[in-house]
Amino acid sequence: MGPNEIRDKIEQLIPGAVLAYEGDTFDPWAKIDSKHIVDVCRLMHDDPELCFVSMMNLAGVDWPKEKMLQVVYHLYSFEYNLKFVLKVDTPRDDPRIPSVTSVYNFANWQEREVYDLFGIMFEGHPDLRRILLPFDWEGHPLRKDYVTPETYRGVTNKP
Amino acid sequence: MRETDLRSTEGNVLLTSLEAAVGWGRGNSLWPLTFGLACCAIEMMATGMARFDIDRFGSGPFRPSPRQADVMIVSGTVTHQMASRIKRLYDQMSEPKYVISMGSCANSGGPYVDHGYSVLKGVDKIIPVDVYITGCPPRPEALLDGLLTLQKMVKKMGLVRSGRGDRDKYEPVVIQG
Ligand code: SF4
Numbered sequence: 528m529g530p531n532e533i534r535d536k537i538e539q540l541i542p543g544a545v546l547a548y549e550g551d552t553f554d555p556w557a558k559i560d561s562k563h564i565v566d567v568c569r570l571m572h573d574d575p576e577l578c579f580v581s582m583m584n585l586a587g588v589d590w591p592k593e594k595m596l597q598v599v600y601h602l603y604s605f606e607y608n609l610k611f612v613l614k615v616d617t618p619r620d621d622p623r624i625p626s627v628t629s630v631y632n633f634a635n636w637q638e639r640e641v642y643d644l645f646g647i648m649f650e651g652h653p654d655l656r657r658i659l660l661p662f663d664w665e666g667h668p669l670r671k672d673y674v675t676p677e678t679y680r681g682v683t684n685k686p
Numbered sequence: 687m688r689e690t691d692l693r694s695t696e697g698n699v700l701l702t703s704l705e706a707a708v709g710w711g712r713g714n715s716l717w718p719l720t721f722g723l724a725c726c727a728i729e730m731m732a733t734g735m736a737r738f739d740i741d742r743f744g745s746g747p748f749r750p751s752p753r754q755a756d757v758m759i760v761s762g763t764v765t766h767q768m769a770s771r772i773k774r775l776y777d778q779m780s781e782p783k784y785v786i787s788m789g790s791c792a793n794s795g796g797p798y799v800d801h802g803y804s805v806l807k808g809v810d811k812i813i814p815v816d817v818y819i820t821g822c823p824p825r826p827e828a829l830l831d832g833l834l835t836l837q838k839m840v841k842k843m844g845l846v847r848s849g850r851g852d853r854d855k856y857e858p859v860v861i862q863g
Contacts (some may be wrong), residue, residue, distance in 0.1 A: 660804060661767045668803045675803040679766045686799050686807040 528576060530555030533611055536576070541566050554601070556612035564600075564615050568630040571602055571611070578606035585637035585671050587645040589619075591671045596622045596647055602628075616646060626652035644669040702744040705845045712756070712782065713841040718776065719755035720748040721761030726789035726823040733826040745833055752778040757836065758813075758831065759829070763791040763798065764806040774815045784840065786832050787815045789863070790822045797822070821863025828863035835859050 532555055546561035549556055559567050564667050571579040579602040588597040600613040612661040617624050626649035627634045638649040639658040646667035649655055656665065661682075666673055680686055720732055733740045740746055749755040752775045764772060776783070789811050790796030795807035809815065816839065819832045839859070 673803070675801075680770070682766065682769060682806065682811055684766075684803075684807065686795055 528607060528609065530611065533557075533577065533609070534683060536574070537567055537570065538563075540570055554610060554612045556599075557612055558614045558616065561617055564613070565625050565627055565630065567613065568600070568627045571613075572630050574621055577604060577609075579604045579609070579611060581605060582631040582633045583610075583639075585634050585641065587641040587669065589645060589669065589671050591619070594619045595643055598624055598641060598647060600627070622647040623650055624648075625650050626655075643667070646670065672675045706841075708845055709841040709843065713837040714744040716745050716757045716784065716837065716840065717742075717747045717749050717755050718745055719752055719758045719779065722773075723760070723764060723768065724791060726761040729823045729826055730759055730788065730829060733829045734742065738826040738830065740830065740833065743833055743837065745831065752776075753780055755779055756782070757784045757786060757833075759786045759788055760792040760809045760815075761788040763796065763802075764809045765804050766806055767804070769806045769809075769812055772809065773812045782840075782843070784817075784836055785813055785815045786810075786817045786819065786829075786836060788819045788829060788832070789824055790820065793818050793820065815858055816863060817859050819861045819863045824861075824863025828861055832859075832861045835861060838863050 533555075534545060534548050534550065537557065541563055544559055544567050546560055547558035571577050581603040583601040583603045584599075585601070586599045588599060590597060593617045596619055597617070598615050600615075601611070602613065604613050612617050615624055622645070624647055625637055628638065629651070635653070636658060638652055639654070639656060641647050642649060642652075642655055643657045643659050644667055656662065660668070665676065668675075675684060714759050722728075734739060734746070734748065745757070756779075758776060758779065760772065776785070787793050789797065791805070792809045795802060795805050798805040799807055806812070817836050819849045821828055
């Protein structure tokens with residue numbers, strides 16, 4: 528099964544889920560409507576023809592010009608040695624994406640990291656706290672418009 | 687030594703000032719606190735291993751408790767989150783205590799000086815430093831050089847020295863790594 532068939536299968540079983548698709552690259556990807564992402568992940572994970580039981584990575588991307596934040600899911604199927612990438616966009620001023628922790632337990636810490644650094648709210652996440660930065664840190668540093676604070680807890684941040 | 691020689695040393699008296707004796711003892715048994723923060727810690731560990739053998743200079747026992755340690759080797763990137771822990775560990779060490787800042791990160795923020803939002807720009811912003819070692823990372827020889835320099839400073843320092851006040855008499859030293 529190639530990437531095109533995977534795309535067809537998603538479209539067939541979950542109509543309207545795929546918003547964009549690019550199959551002719553090193554990592555074939557499909558852009559998924561955010562309200563369908565959990566269903567798509569469940570399908571990718573459970574379908575006996577796909578068996579994407581492993582999530583290799585979950586990362587965030589900031590697109591300030593498009594006013595979008597994006598989450599990228601790298602899935603891998605041990606069964607058929609397949610890789611597939613899902614992307615989900617969310618508006619920058621109110622970033623919300625359903626959490627996929629119910630399908631991939633791996634996503635738990637990765638979603639916390641993306642929340643920590645990009646400020647994307649993962650709805651339904653069991654424990655959405657900062658994971659790398661201190662709990663009283665303000666702002667989300669990997670956003671392109673982030674300004675480093677002058678001080679943190681009274682210690683200067685200047686060289 | 688022959689038996690007669692041994693007997694001839696019995697009952698002898700060595701004269702020295704107490705300051706010199708204590709300084710000699712302190713300087714030759716600087717026990718570091720066990721912790722490493724980033725890549726520089728790898729070089730620190732190499733310094734502790736057989737090839738460089740920090741034990742030759744009396745600094746072999748890396749102590750897991752700040753109460754038993756004399757010198758804190760800050761080897762690596764100090765993040766803001768770690769800074770409060772380092773300050774607390776430093777406060778828990780008993781006097782006299784010394785600090786070696788190892789590597790560019792601990793000296794000034796190193797590669798993260800411009801864009802490291804979470805990195806402290808130099809450990810001397812929170813604790814006083816006696817010896818700075820440059821380099822990214824410094825070679826183990828440079829750490830040994832820093833340690834020996836610190837030993838010389840310690841041997842010269844007075845019997846009673848308390849915290850920052852006394853330290854003003856001794857300028858921090860910079861070692862080229
Ligand atoms: S100074 Fe260089 S080697 Fe040392 S901790 Fe920083 S980046 Fe790593």
